[in-house]
Amino acid sequence: MSAIHNPLFTIHHSLLTPAMPNTKLFEITESPLSQDDILRRVSRADCGGVVTFAGTVRGTTATGDGERGTDFLDYEAYIPMAEKMMARIGDEVMERWPQVKAVSILHRIGRCEIEEPTVLIAVATPHRGDGCFEACRYAIERLKAVVPIWKKENWADGEVWVEGPRQPELIVSGE
Amino acid sequence: MDVRLRLFAGLRQVAGYKEKVVNLPEGAVVADLLGELPQSIVGRTFYIAINEEYARRDSALKDGDLVALLPPVSGG
Numbered sequence: 001m002s003a004i005h006n007p008l009f010t011i012h013h014s015l016l017t018p019a020m021p022n023t024k025l026f027e028i029t030e031s032p033l034s035q036d037d038i039l040r041r042v043s044r045a046d047c048g049g050v051v052t053f054a055g056t057v058r059g060t061t062a063t064g065d066g067e068r069g070t071d072f073l074d075y076e077a078y079i080p081m082a083e084k085m086m087a088r089i090g091d092e093v094m095e096r097w098p099q100v101k102a103v104s105i106l107h108r109i110g111r112c113e114i115e116e117p118t119v120l121i122a123v124a125t126p127h128r129g130d131g132c133f134e135a136c137r138y139a140i141e142r143l144k145a146v147v148p149i150w151k152k153e154n155w156a157d158g159e160v161w162v163e164g165p166r167q168p169e170l171i172v173s174g175e
Numbered sequence: 176m177d178v179r180l181r182l183f184a185g186l187r188q189v190a191g192y193k194e195k196v197v198n199l200p201e202g203a204v205v206a207d208l209l210g211e212l213p214q215s216i217v218g219r220t221f222y223i224a225i226n227e228e229y230a231r232r233d234s235a236l237k238d239g240d241l242v243a244l245l246p247p248v249s250g251g
Contacts, residue, residue, distance in 0.1 A: 084227055161246065172223040
């Protein structure tokens with residue numbers, strides 16, 4: 001499993017077998033996300049339970065001045081670090097829920113329209129009671145806390161980069 | 176020594192540049208770099224990563240490091 005996280009291996013692999021489905025488990029991509037695709041990435045014969053989470057673009061957002069209509073979102077990521085942090089969340093999940101056999105996290109960047117998925121998470125376990133629901137919830141909470149990705153809200157009359165809830169243990173700037 | 180400073184999202188927008196090289200004395204730590212940041216981002220909250228790993232104010236810097244200034248993340 002560690003081999004597919006090696007970027008050299010990934011390039012090599014994609015050159016040799018361009019027709020193969022993408023097997024990267026932790027990926028930042030500009031392409032639209034697909035539930036079928038992430039299900040295939042975690043599918044295993046020894047797992048009968050897969051929980052998926054999709055984060056999608058809401059058409060409204062709460063602001064200090066009340067609710068505003070969103071036109072679309074733009075996402076940016078520090079791609080190599082984001083993929084590394086998502087893989088680390090996968091490791092944390094496996095440590096906390098030893099029955100979890102596979103985790104995949106995909107996040108889209110670039111322009112995302114209302115209702116489109118921006119993040120997909122899938123967790124596979126042998127049975128539904130083996131922690132797949134809890135592990136999936138854990139993964140999205142961790143992603144929102146530590147993975148270096150940012151969204152820009154675009155409205156009819158402006159745009160603003162959104163800052164997420166501050167993680168005190170990560171703050172370096174003087175307060 | 177020289178470190179590469181890279182800014183993301185709102186911090187890049189406010190500072191008006193994406194990347195620049197900052198010269199620091201040997202033995203400098205992250206806190207020393209903070210004094211070299213543009214006035215426009217003083218007072219903003221951010222995290223720092225050195226070579227793609229989160230760092231602290233007392234983390235050591237070395238020549239060639241890629242230092243990223245990260246606003247509180249808002250993915251998902």
